[in-house]
Amino acid sequence: MRRRLITSTLAVVLVVIAVFGVSLVLVETRTITSSAQESVDAEALRIVSIVDSRLIGGEPVTPDILIEQSGAKRYALVTMPGRPPIEIGVRPTDSVIRGYAEGERGETVIVEESRSAVTAEVGSTALIIGGVAVLAILSAVLLAVRQANRLASPLTDLAETAERLGSGDPRPRHKRYGVPELDRVADVLDASAERIARMLTAERRLAADASHQLRTPLTALSMRLEEVALADDLDTVKEEATIALTQVERLTDVVERLLTNSRDPRTGSAVTFDLDEVVKQQIEEWRPAYRSAGRAVVRSGKQGMRAVGTPGAVAQVLAALIENSLMHGGGTVALRTRVTGNQSVIEVTDEGPGVPADLGARIFERAVSGRSSTGIGLAVARDLAEADGGRLELLKEHPPVFALFLGREAPAPAREPRESPVR
Incomplete structure (x- = not known):
């Protein structure tokens, strides 16, 4: 050119x-x-x-x-x-x-x-x-060379930018050339680079979240299937198979939640559910792992509570907190339920060393971890909690106390008694 x-x-x-x-x-x-x-x-x-x-x-x-x-x-x-x-x-x-x-x-x-x-x-x-x-x-040669360089060099840069986008390097260059038409092309390429970068970030985040969140359910499902394969009693096989099917349903729910959050983190499907059932199911699921580690997981606090949220998402949040206590905590892990104002609260605590002071304010950020872990679990847990209008907080560092706040079911208004007609 x-x-x-x-x-x-x-x-x-x-x-x-x-x-x-x-x-x-x-x-x-x-x-x-x-x-x-x-x-x-x-x-x-x-x-x-x-x-x-x-x-x-x-x-x-x-x-x-x-x-x-x-x-x-x-x-x-x-x-x-x-x-x-x-x-x-x-x-x-x-x-x-x-x-x-x-x-x-x-x-x-x-x-x-x-x-x-x-x-x-x-x-x-x-x-x-x-x-x-x-x-x-x-003079014409000099002006022609200058003008050709002025027009050709930006086109070369834009071609290199497009080639970088095609090769998976979506960094925008934010370089302009003083030519309106070329600057317009540069604006479009930079905008495309930013969109591709966001898409790649979302895809990588989804892959990391899926890998982290599906690891534990798949391990539990594998253990159940091994027990089914080794069991001789038909009733035991049926019981383990039923539990395995329940875990498969939960696994499907996890995948759906991850896909939903990857598209729009604020898209929730909150319903009113029995909080006791979710807490009981998590304790039963994690008890074998804690028993193998020589530790215990218990429950205390108010019972008969109902909360507003997505049961599968709440289960995933509790699973992330319980797994975090298993990996980084110590002693007995306690799940305590209570009510504060118009919210239902589930606290998860253990007897371990707690959260380092330098990580307290950043514990829910991605890739932030005090040990050799991915630093994804708590970040995903907070996203899941916020998707249905709840919130996940670190109330205390030593000993560690994590609290999941959920909305409560509004009590039905009392009916006024009807007046009997005067006879």
């Missing part, structure tokens, strides 16, 4: 210079020739007027007198009736420009000048015009 811009610009400049240059040379040639002809004619008239005045006065006419009085520098031939002709200067032998004048007493003057002088002046003028044309061409 750069070469095409330079070539096209030079072609236009050369055409303009050729047209106007040739025209200017022709005009200057005609002007110089006309000027030389007028000069020769004027000199002939001047000489003939001198001859007339001397003849009238009876004075002699000689070449020296004519040269002195007329200042003639060209060849001149003066003819007078009854007198011999007079020549002034050296007669040119090549092509000439001739001037003619006739006096009142019949005398004639012919002035001749070599055409080579005119040709030399025309050549000088043409040389000057050619020099100006060369300077114009050089």
Whole structure:
């Protein structure tokens, strides 16, 4: 493209210079020739007027007198009736420009000048015009190269940006070039880069969340299936299979929740549910893992509570807190339910060392962890809680106390007793 811009610009400049240059040379040639002809004619008239005045006065006419009085520098031939002709200067032998004048007493003057002088002046003028044309061409080349670079370099940058987007590098360049059309293309590419970056971030986040959230349910399901495979009693097989089916349903709910949050984190499907059932189900699911670790998971607090939220999401939040206590805490893990104002609260605490002071304010941020973990579980748990209008907080660092706040079911308004009709 750069070469095409330079070539096209030079072609236009050369055409303009050729047209106007040739025209200017022709005009200057005609002007110089006309000027030389007028000069020769004027000199002939001047000489003939001198001859007339001397003849009238009876004075002699000689070449020296004519040269002195007329200042003639060209060849001149003066003819007078009854007198011999007079020549002034050296007669040119090549092509000439001739001037003619006739006096009142019949005398004639012919002035001749070599055409080579005119040709030399025309050549000088043409040389000057050619020099100006060369300077114009050089200036055009410089301007064409500059303009080509100004237009081609941004296009090269934009092509590199598009190539980076195609190769998976969605970083916007935020570079502008001062050309409205190119800046518009750059704006579109930067906007596309930002959208692709957000999409990639969402996809990576979904993959990380899915990997983290599905790990524990899949492990539990695998253990159930192993127990089914090893069981000989039909009733035990049925019981384990029923539990496995329940876990599959919960696993499906986890996947749906993750997909929903990846599209819109604020999209919830809150309903009123029995909080005791969710807490009981989580304790039963995690009790074998805690028993294997030589620890216990217990429950205390108010029972018969109902909350507003998504049961599957609440179960995932509690699972993240219980797993966090299993991995990083110590001693017995306690789930305590209570009511505060118009909210139902589930607190999860353990007897471990607690949360480091430098992580207390950032414990729910992604990739933040005090141990060799992913730092995803608590971040996902908070997102799930907020999706249904709840919130997850760290109430205390030592010992650690995490609290899940959920809305409570509004009590039904009491009906006013009907008045019996008066009989």
